[in-house]
Amino acid sequence: MRSFDPILLVEDDQLDVMTLKRALKDIKATNPLYIRSDGESALEFLRDPTSPKPLLILLDLNMPRMNGLEFLKILKADPHWCKIPVVVLTTSQEEKDRLTSFQLSVAGYIIKPLTYDDFVEKLLIIYQYWRLSEIPNLMN
Amino acid sequence: MTANICKVLLIDDDEDDYIVARDFLDEAEQISFKLNWVDNFDDGLIEIGKNQHDVYLLDFRLGKGNGLELLEEVIANGCNKPIILLTGLGDSEIDRQAMASGASDYLVKGKFLSATLLERSIVHAIERKRSENRQLQLVAELAAVNQELKDFAYIVSHDLKAPLRGIASISDWVINDYGDRLDDEGKDMLRLMGGRVRRMSDLIDGVLQYSRVGRVKEEKMMVDLQILVQDVIDAIAPPKGLKIAIDTELPKLIAEKTRMHQLFQNLLSNAIKYIDKPDGEIHIGHSEKNGFWEFYISDTGVGIEERHFDKIFQIFQTLVPRDQSESTGVGLAIVKKIVEIYRGKIWVKSEINQGSTFYFTLPITADMIEVQP
Numbered sequence: 001m002r003s004f005d006p007i008l009l010v011e012d013d014q015l016d017v018m019t020l021k022r023a024l025k026d027i028k029a030t031n032p033l034y035i036r037s038d039g040e041s042a043l044e045f046l047r048d049p050t051s052p053k054p055l056l057i058l059l060d061l062n063m064p065r066m067n068g069l070e071f072l073k074i075l076k077a078d079p080h081w082c083k084i085p086v087v088v089l090t091t092s093q094e095e096k097d098r099l100t101s102f103q104l105s106v107a108g109y110i111i112k113p114l115t116y117d118d119f120v121e122k123l124l125i126i127y128q129y130w131r132l133s134e135i136p137n138l139m140n
Numbered sequence: 141m142t143a144n145i146c147k148v149l150l151i152d153d154d155e156d157d158y159i160v161a162r163d164f165l166d167e168a169e170q171i172s173f174k175l176n177w178v179d180n181f182d183d184g185l186i187e188i189g190k191n192q193h194d195v196y197l198l199d200f201r202l203g204k205g206n207g208l209e210l211l212e213e214v215i216a217n218g219c220n221k222p223i224i225l226l227t228g229l230g231d232s233e234i235d236r237q238a239m240a241s242g243a244s245d246y247l248v249k250g251k252f253l254s255a256t257l258l259e260r261s262i263v264h265a266i267e268r269k270r271s272e273n274r275q276l277q278l279v280a281e282l283a284a285v286n287q288e289l290k291d292f293a294y295i296v297s298h299d300l301k302a303p304l305r306g307i308a309s310i311s312d313w314v315i316n317d318y319g320d321r322l323d324d325e326g327k328d329m330l331r332l333m334g335g336r337v338r339r340m341s342d343l344i345d346g347v348l349q350y351s352r353v354g355r356v357k358e359e360k361m362m363v364d365l366q367i368l369v370q371d372v373i374d375a376i377a378p379p380k381g382l383k384i385a386i387d388t389e390l391p392k393l394i395a396e397k398t399r400m401h402q403l404f405q406n407l408l409s410n411a412i413k414y415i416d417k418p419d420g421e422i423h424i425g426h427s428e429k430n431g432f433w434e435f436y437i438s439d440t441g442v443g444i445e446e447r448h449f450d451k452i453f454q455i456f457q458t459l460v461p462r463d464q465s466e467s468t469g470v471g472l473a474i475v476k477k478i479v480e481i482y483r484g485k486i487w488v489k490s491e492i493n494q495g496s497t498f499y500f501t502l503p504i505t506a507d508m509i510e511v512q513p
Contacts, residue, residue: 015306022313062298091301093348095356114305114341115334116312 001055001130006032008054010042010071011089012063016112019119020058020089027124038063039071046081054084056130059106061090061097069097072104083136087126147192148262150177151184151210152199152226157249161197167255171263181205188214188221195262196223199249200234208237215242220273222265244269293351297344304344308337339468343456346470350455353477358396365390365400369424372404381418384408387425391433393508395482403478404437406471407498411439413467414496432484432504438497444490453486475500482508 036042061068085107165173198207222244244265455473490496
């Protein structure tokens with residue numbers, strides 16, 4: 001992933017959105033960030049030919065309308081979308097959620113920490129990893 | 141029973157038996173009976189399925205299929221009315237099977253049967269069935285409420301964490317962004333707030349862990365406690381100078397491995413936490429008593445006053461002021477819950493400044509020592 005590749009954040013909690021934006025700024029990640037507040041509107045975003053194609057999706061699990069796991073099922077069943085790496089960002093410590101997420105081929109599962117500093121530390125590691133990793137050309 | 145008329149269905153291939161039953165029921169003194177009669181297995185099955193009678197009398201011999209088979213089939217179909225099996229003299233094996241399969245009573249036909257006996261058997265069967273149904277309903281309600289409570293603890297604590305994280309983040313940002321405009325007192329207040337947020341988060345985690353113990357089931361397997369306890373000790377990485385000894389060869393048992401791990405880990409961590417001397421000792425061992433294992437974990441720590449012996453097993457109860465301790469008071473509550481799930485008991489003996497010994501039992505029952513098919 002390059003520093004200008006778009007990232008899609010699917011998150012309904014406004015404060016968690018603020019946290020992520022601020023943290024991206026703090027780790028000096030300049031990638032354009034697109035935000036949708038549930039699975040359904042995230043799918044609409046992906047379907048819309050005018051939206052940029054995200055190269056990384058950061059996904060909350062507990063959301064209204066369509067939750068993260070429902071979204072993941074649809075995403076991973078699609079021949080184009082299934083290639084986009086998804087990192088789950090959640091409060092859920094449930095083994096069941098972890099298991100289902102990995103059965104749906106997530107690229108990571110991060111439990112949102114209590115403090116902002118811990119969050120920045122975790123986000124930096126994720127970000128550096130995906131900056132380092134080659135990603136298939138998702139435009140095709 | 142509507143308007144004190146008791147509706148009885150007789151399923152019997154012999155018309156003579158029907159006539160005898162009808163005459164007996166006509167003689168009844170306490171209750172008016174209305175008797176219907178079908179003479180074969182299939183019609184019996186259909187009629188019972190309609191659930192229009194208060195009690196069923198089943199003859200054992202029914203041509204095709206027998207009364208016992210009909211009994212088993214209608215009970216499997218959810219029949220919740222009493223069924224009385226009519227048998228021949230000396231069929232004690234059938235009588236036994238009938239009761240085991242859920243019949244309310246059995247009556248021997250012929251010269252031993254009388255109007256009084258039949259009436260009494262029907263009345264008692266209806267009464268018994270009624271209280272049996274009421275009990276089943278209570279158990280079902282209790283199970284539902286219990287499940288709700290388990291889910292509730294989980295959902296509440298889960299949903300409480302999100303806003304808490306928000307509070308933590310905002311207090312961080314206020315210090316970072318506006319710290320230069322706050323005086324020391326203002327900063328100190330935010331720092332105190334951060335501490336309380338942390339504590340609340342720990343408490344919520346405690347509720348989550350505690351509720352998970354009863355909620356999440358794991359497959360049971362053969363667990364070698366000797367190996368498991370050694371693993372736990374390695375995982376805890378006890379401080380240098382502390383001696384931990386396993387005194388006896390611990391048994392193997394059938395259990396959920398994670399629960400057993402949690403059980404020993406919490407007891408051992410607890411023992412380590414309250415050892416205040418550099419050269420403390422912890423001993424783990426067990427003995428086999430009549431029908432159960434009794435385990436002990438003893439330490440040479442600070443000890444517990446006797447008046448607190450019960451309190452320490454309650455959730456969120458600690459003996460040290462909150463501000464001086466990292467403890468949330470969940471560990472021993474979880475230990476107690478696990479022991480009780482396995483139908484054991486837990487208690488403590490202790491002397492101030494001498495140390496504490498925690499004892500718990502696990503029953504040696506077939507399902508604890510043999511793999512169930």
